[in-house]
Amino acid sequence: MATTKWAIDPTHSEIGFKVKHMMFTNVSGKFQEFHAIAETEEDLFDKATFEFSTKTASLTTGNPDRDLHLSSGDFFDAEKYPNINFISTSYTKVSEGEYKLTGDLTLRGTTKEVTLDVEFHGTALDPWGNKKAGFGITGKINRKDWGLNWNSALEAGGVLVGEEVKLHIELQFVKQ
Template sequence: MRRTFALALAAALPLAAAAETTTWNIDPAHSDSSFAVKHLVVSTVRGHFGKTTGTLHLDDKDLSKSSAEATVDTTTIDTRVADRDADLKSANFFDVAKYPEMTFKSTKVQKQGKGKLKVTGDLTIKGTTKPVVFDVTYSQPVKGMKGEERRGFNGTTRINRRDFGLTWSKTIEAGPVVADNVDITLDLEAVKAQPAEEAAKAKAANAEEKK
C-alpha cells in the first residue's frame, strides 16, 4: 500500500509543478498599446495600436519563472490624423506592408516589490530586434462577467526610434521635428486560459520547437 501511494505521489509531483504556471491570453478588446513622442520639442504626439495579442505564462509563487509574448498589429496605428497615420504606415516609418507586426518576447522577469515587475526582453520593430526593459505593474485576478478570471498589466519603456530604423528624410532628421526618444505603454487585460486551451498551446509550442 505504501509503495502504491509513493508511486502515485511521485507521478503527481510533475503535474503539481506544472500547475504552478498558469497561462493568460491577452484580450485585444480590452488592451491598448500606445506611444508618445515629442514634436518640435514643444508638444507631444500620442498614438495607439488597435490590436494587441499574446500570451503570459505566470508563476505567482516564483515570478522569475514567468514569461510573456506580445504581438502588436502595426496596421492599426491611430494618431487621430489620417494623413499622419498614412505616413506612419508607409515605408517612411513602420512600412506596415512589409512589417505588419512588432513583437516582444521576454527573456527575464524580476519582482520589484508588491505588484511590480521588471521585465527584460527582445523588442522587434521593422525586422530589427533590440533588448528593452519594461517597468510593469499588475493586478490580482478578478472574476469577469462570465465567471472567467481576468487580471491587468501595465508596462512602460522608452526606446530610441533610430535604433529600430524609424527615420525619415535627412532634412527632417537633422532638426528637432520628431524626438528620438519614444515612450511606449502596454495596458493589457488578460484572461486565464482553461486547461484545454493550455494543453493546445503547449502542444503547438512543442511542435514549433521541433521544426
C-alpha cells in the same frame, strides 16, 4: 507545478505611445490590432513569460494623413514589416506589485533588448467567473535603434519628430 496560459482581453487592453512633435508637444498613438499571451506557474505571475505582437498597419494617431506616413517606409514600413513582436526573456520582481520585464523587441526587422517597468494590478474574477490579471507597463525606446530615422529640421532649430518614444500599455489577461 502546472503551467497556466493566459490570453489577452483586447477589449480591456491598450497599446499606446507618445512622441515629441516639434520638440515641445506630444503626439499620441495606439495600435488597434494586437495579440498577447502569458504563461505562469499555477496562477502566480512571479515567474511569468510574455509574448506580444501587433499589426503595424493598425496604428492610429487620430490623423489619417499622419497614420499613412507612419505606415510608410519613412517609419514602420508596414507593407514590408507587418508585425511588431516582443518575447520576454526575464520578469524580475522589484518590490510588491512592481517588476522589470526584459525581452526582445523586433521592429522593422531589427531585434533589440528592452526593459520595461511593470505594475502588476493583481487578479480578480469578472461577473461571469473568468479569472483576469491586469498590468500597467511603461518604458522608453529610441526609435532610431530600429531604423525609424526619418525627420525634418525646423527653421527655428530642432527637429519635427523626437527620437524617444514613450510606451504606455494596459493589459488585461484572461485565464485559459
